Amino acid sequence: MQESIRVNGKDGHDDTVSIDTTVQEKNITYPTDAKLHKKIITKCQQIASDLQLTVRQSYTQTLKKLSRDQRFKNHPRNKAKARKADKKIRTIAGRFEPIIGHVKQDYRLNRNFYKGIVGNNINIMLAASAFNFKRMMNKWKLSFVASFYNGSSF
Numbered sequence: 001m002q003e004s005i006r007v008n009g010k011d012g013h014d015d016t017v018s019i020d021t022t023v024q025e026k027n028i029t030y031p032t033d034a035k036l037h038k039k040i041i042t043k044c045q046q047i048a049s050d051l052q053l054t055v056r057q058s059y060t061q062t063l064k065k066l067s068r069d070q071r072f073k074n075h076p077r078n079k080a081k082a083r084k085a086d087k088k089i090r091t092i093a094g095r096f097e098p099i100i101g102h103v104k105q106d107y108r109l110n111r112n113f114y115k116g117i118v119g120n121n122i123n124i125m126l127a128a129s130a131f132n133f134k135r136m137m138n139k140w141k142l143s144f145v146a147s148f149y150n151g152s153s154f
Helices: 002-012 033-050 060-070 079-093 097-106 116-151
Strands: none
Touching: 033 060, 033 079, 060 079, 097 116
16 A cells, blocks of 8 residues: 555545455455354353353364364365264254244244334244243143043053
8 A cells, every 4th residue: 555655656645545455365264064063063162151051062072073074075085074074063063953943933933023122022032932832832731641641541
């Protein structure tokens, strides 16, 4: 930038400068599925530690091993191993997702028809209460069926 101003002399001292950076290479790494899944796992681990929740498995060593397996995934000898590692990471990261997917699909959380922030809160509370109510109904149904079969003579 300074060199451009020096070359242009007096013309380089304008108040506004237009710069086009679309052709410059960026120092970024492109998000791959494995990277996004690792971020999901680490974020979930962070949330669990912040809330002081006990976790059955932290997957720390597993993620390190799977990252090593994915390292040279374009080499012909490593393709199958890397594919298995991708699938395992996807499985680990997807262990909180099914509930969210079911709530979005079955309890109308995919589209909010209420207005404003209060409407957002109402929509989430209604979906969560419907989800919890259905869980309780299923538990009651199981206990009712179990008590019915225990009391009858077959």
